[in-house]
Each structure stands twice: as structure tokens, then as C-alpha cells.
Amino acid sequence: MAAESVEKLLSPVLSAFWDAPRPWTLETYRAHDGYEGLRKALAMKPDDVIAYVKEAGLRGRGGAGFPTGMKWQFIPQGDGKPHYLVVNADESEPGTCKDIPLLYANPHALIEGIVIACHAIRAGHAFIYLRGEVVPVLRRLHEAVREAYAAGLLGKDILGSGLDVELIVHAGAGAYICGEETALLDSLEGRRGQPRLRPPFPAVAGLYACPTVVNNVESIASVPAIIHRGKEWFRSMGSEKSPGFTLYSLSGHVANPGQYEAPLGITLRQLLEMSGGMRPGHRLKFWTPGGSSTPLLTDEHLDVPLDYEGVGAAGSMLGTKALQCFDETTCVVRAVTRWTEFYAHESCGKCTPCREGTYWLVQLMRDIEAGKASMSDLDKIHDIADNINGKSFCALGDGAASPIFSSLKYFREEYEQHITGRGCPFDPAKSTLWADDTTAHLEVNA
Structure with missing residues (x-):
């Protein structure tokens, strides 16, 4: 297929004007139909907005792909409690780098989506929980929020609709576990970020024990375009069950x-x-x-x-x-070892399967990489991963087990090579990945 015909498959919406001059400003955003979706949404009843997003088929863009409109629908109405919207911008998954560029180049798409979502779920307060290390993004987000307040797009009586929304940007301290929605809520409340036992779910007892919706950045930022351009336009892309x-x-x-x-x-x-x-x-x-x-x-x-x-x-x-x-110069065992080390380091320690299991996976994976293991250790890491998978408080344990299971499935011979050859058969110098941890690699093999 020719490159030109392949590129026609792209559908720039959120990234449509990332290369425009000063794309992060309110002026540029409005020049590209910014906040037109909000005007349409404010003319609709809250329940109609929820139904519209549900009919469009928008699914959460942060992981499991749960239908966004359905998540909004779970919020109980007429309960007399304040409702909250929390946007998960704690992007920490290795390899994931979509929300941070989006916030850096087009923060107003998120802000517009937040106001629409608050209108839909009848929330007066919203929070953006941002990964704390990305200080330039934090500053740009604060400036975008200031612009929105100054233009009457946040605060009291937004666009004369009677809707009041207060938006707070909170910078986390850099914990991977706070990407899990209930750990994020604990952190936002000022406690140590650890997953909560569910039920109750956040929709019933979330932030400050009140009904709460937690959505990913991209999920919320996609809403304005859906409202503005229509659900049929959105469903014209993608597949039947995964549109957009x-x-x-x-x-x-x-x-x-x-x-x-x-x-x-x-x-x-x-x-x-x-x-x-x-x-x-x-x-x-x-x-x-x-x-x-x-x-x-x-x-x-x-x-x-x-x-x-x-x-x-x-x-x-x-x-x-x-x-x-990854290309053929990459050692699968080495890659999986580095990922496993990451999950062991980021485990919050609340539940035993993840806390203990990730630790022992690291010890065994290091031995396998260094050629100090035996064949029985391959069954042992599979068994430990199986004891973690589906048995921890949150999905971190499942995430740690996934590379173990899949790499053994597809590359068991490479694991065996490390054991029979008494070391890694790959030359780390030929791979561009993890170039800065060569010393650590040598220490492991010492």
C-alpha cells in the first residue's frame, strides 16, 4: 500500500492543530471550533448528554475500554450529595505517551470536555490529577484554566447557563499506583495512594465518599468533538463495537x-x-x-x-x-526483567500477592538473565505470576504477570538459551534501548 493512501487512514481530531502557532491558547482553540460543543451540550438536558455519549459508543481511552456514557450513567441522582469529576492524568505506564502531549498542545479540549461532563453528571467540582514530574505541562494547564475562568468558561454561571464548575489542577508525587482510580482518589484526599477494596465503587462512594466519575484525559477530551460533530460522525470511524x-x-x-x-x-x-x-x-x-x-x-x-x-x-x-x-537485537528476557523491576518498585505493598510476588519475580528474572538459573525456574516464574494474576487488589499485579506469561509463550527457547548458555546471548551495545543501564546489567551478571 502506498504511503499516501495509508496516511489517509489517519483522523486528526485531538491532534488536528498541534503544529499550529501557540496551539495551547484559548484563541487558537476557539479558531478551530473550540467550545462549540459546550454550547450545544448546555442546551441539552444532562441525561440527554449522557445518552448521546452512550449512543456514540465512546469507550474509555485509559485502559479497559469501559463505555464512558455508561460510567456517567452509574452516578446516582437525587441523592443530595455533591458529585465530582476526576480526570486521571497520571500517565505512568511504560511506553504510554499520549495524554501528556495532548495536555501540552491542546489543554482546552480537556477543559471543554470537563465542563460538558460536569453538566451531564451534575457535578460542581472537577479535579485534574496530573503526573507531578511534567512541570511544563502543569504550568501550561494552569494557564489554560486561568484563560477559561477569565472567559467565563469555568466558574459561576458558565455561558449564562446557570452551571457552576470549579476546576482544580493537582500535581501528584510520581507514583505509578496512583494511576489506579481508587488509589488516585486516596492520594487526592491527602492519604497514601493505595487501591481501595470494592464495592463500594467510586460512582457511589468515591472522592470524599461522594459519587465520583474518574475518566482518562483522552476520554474526556474526545467528548467536545462528539457533541459538536455528531454521534453519527463519530461512529463512522472505527469498528461497530469500538467506534471513533x-x-x-x-x-x-x-x-x-x-x-x-x-x-x-x-x-x-x-x-x-x-x-x-x-x-x-x-x-x-x-x-x-x-x-x-x-x-x-x-x-x-x-x-x-x-x-x-x-x-x-x-x-x-x-x-x-x-x-x-522491539527489533531482533533486543533480548526478551532482559526487557521483561526491566519491566518486572519497574512493577516491583511501583507496587504499593498493600496486598501480599503483588508485594511478595513481584519481589520474587525480580530475583528469578535476574538469575535467568545472568545465566544462574535452572530449567525448573521457568515453571517457577510462571507459577508465581499465576499466583499474582487476578489475586491482587488492583491491576498492577495483572500487569506484572502479563509480560511473564506472554514472553514464556512466544520466547521460551530464548529463556532456555540463557540457562543453557550461562548468560545472555545478546549484545546490549547493539540495542538502542536501555543504553544508560549497561552498568546495572553488568553488575547483575557479575
Whole structure:
């Protein structure tokens, strides 16, 4: 397929004017139909807005793909309690880099979506929980919020509708676990970020024990375009069960990494054709469809539709659409070891399977990488991963187990090579990944 015809598959909506002069300003956003969706939404009844988003088929863009309108619908009405909207901008999944660029280039799309969502769920307060390390994004977000307040798009009586919305931007302290919605709520309340036991669910008892909706940045930022352009327009893209557009984060050993906004259902093969393919002289070995917490796939899965059903049928998860591509110079064992170390470090320690299991997975994976393990250790890491998977408070444990299961499924021979060969057969110097941890790699093998 020619590059020009492949590029026609792209559908820039959220990223349509990222390359415009000062795209983050209210002036630029309004020049591209900004806040027109809000005007239409404010003319609708709250329940009608929820129904519209539900009929459009928008699914959460932060992981599991739960229908956004349905999540809004769970909020009880007439309960006499304040309702809250919390936007999860704690983007920390390895390989995921879509929300941060979106907030940096087009923060008003999120703010407009927040006001529409608050109108729909009858919330007077909204919070953006931002990953604390991204200080430039924090500053730009604060400025966008200031602009919105000054223009009467936030605060009291928004656009004369009678709707009041107060928006607070909160910077987290850099904990991966706070990407889990209930841990995020605990952190927002000033406590240590740890997952809550459910039920009760946030829709009933969330922030400050009140009904709360927690949505991903991209999910909320997609709402204004749906309201403005129509649900039929949105459903004209993607597949029947996974309609619409989304941001794919392409990274790793590719010629042109970056954000590619396309309809759900595009394939990795098509995205690679757009991005110039793998780095010259190399071929794809394995990749992740939704960040390191999703089961990895191989070059056999290049034509799998990148929507929730297609990736699920292939044995993985679409997750955050973080497409990390690794070529033949990459040691699978080394990659999985680094991911496992990350999850062990970021485990909050609340539940035993994750706290203890990730620790022991790291010890065994390091031994396998260094050639100090035995064949029985391969069954042992599978058994430990199985004791974590589905048995922890939150999905962090599942995310730690996924690379173990999938790498053993597709690359067991490579694990065995490390054991029989008494060390890693790959030369780390030939891979561009983790170039800065060569010393740590040598220490492990010492």
C-alpha cells in the first residue's frame, strides 16, 4: 500500500492543530471550533448528554475500554450529595505517551470536555490529577484554566447557563499506583495512594465518599468533538463495537516514533508503513499493544485490528495504545526483567500477592538473565505470576504477570538459551534501548 493512501487512514481530531502557532491558547482553540460543543451540550438536558455519549459508543481511552456514557450513567441522582469529576492524568505506564502531549498542545479540549461532563453528571467540582514530574505541562494547564475562568468558561454561571464548575489542577508525587482510580482518589484526599477494596465503587462512594466519575484525559477530551460533530460522525470511524478515533503512541525501534491519531481498528502494519517501518536494517521481533502491562505480541500479529475486540482475540489488551516495537537485537528476557523491576518498585505493598510476588519475580528474572538459573525456574516464574494474576487488589499485579506469561509463550527457547548458555546471548551495545543501564546489567551478571 502506498504511503499516501495509508496516511489517509489517519483522523486528526485531538491532534488536528498541534503544529499550529501557540496551539495551547484559548484563541487558537476557539479558531478551530473550540467550545462549540459546550454550547450545544448546555442546551441539552444532562441525561440527554449522557445518552448521546452512550449512543456514540465512546469507550474509555485509559485502559479497559469501559463505555464512558455508561460510567456517567452509574452516578446516582437525587441523592443530595455533591458529585465530582476526576480526570486521571497520571500517565505512568511504560511506553504510554499520549495524554501528556495532548495536555501540552491542546489543554482546552480537556477543559471543554470537563465542563460538558460536569453538566451531564451534575457535578460542581472537577479535579485534574496530573503526573507531578511534567512541570511544563502543569504550568501550561494552569494557564489554560486561568484563560477559561477569565472567559467565563469555568466558574459561576458558565455561558449564562446557570452551571457552576470549579476546576482544580493537582500535581501528584510520581507514583505509578496512583494511576489506579481508587488509589488516585486516596492520594487526592491527602492519604497514601493505595487501591481501595470494592464495592463500594467510586460512582457511589468515591472522592470524599461522594459519587465520583474518574475518566482518562483522552476520554474526556474526545467528548467536545462528539457533541459538536455528531454521534453519527463519530461512529463512522472505527469498528461497530469500538467506534471513533484514538491516539496511538508508537515508540521503540521504529524509524519515526510519535503520536498517530487514527480510527480504532487500524493495524500495526499500517502504522509502521506510515512511520517508515522499523529502523533501517532491522525487523520487528515483539511489541506491546497497550504498554508493558499488556501481553506482548510478535510479528505474527502485525495485521491484528487495533481495537478492543481485535487485540483481545489475539490474547492481549489494547490498553493505552502504547505500541512499543522491539527489533531482533533486543533480548526478551532482559526487557521483561526491566519491566518486572519497574512493577516491583511501583507496587504499593498493600496486598501480599503483588508485594511478595513481584519481589520474587525480580530475583528469578535476574538469575535467568545472568545465566544462574535452572530449567525448573521457568515453571517457577510462571507459577508465581499465576499466583499474582487476578489475586491482587488492583491491576498492577495483572500487569506484572502479563509480560511473564506472554514472553514464556512466544520466547521460551530464548529463556532456555540463557540457562543453557550461562548468560545472555545478546549484545546490549547493539540495542538502542536501555543504553544508560549497561552498568546495572553488568553488575547483575557479575
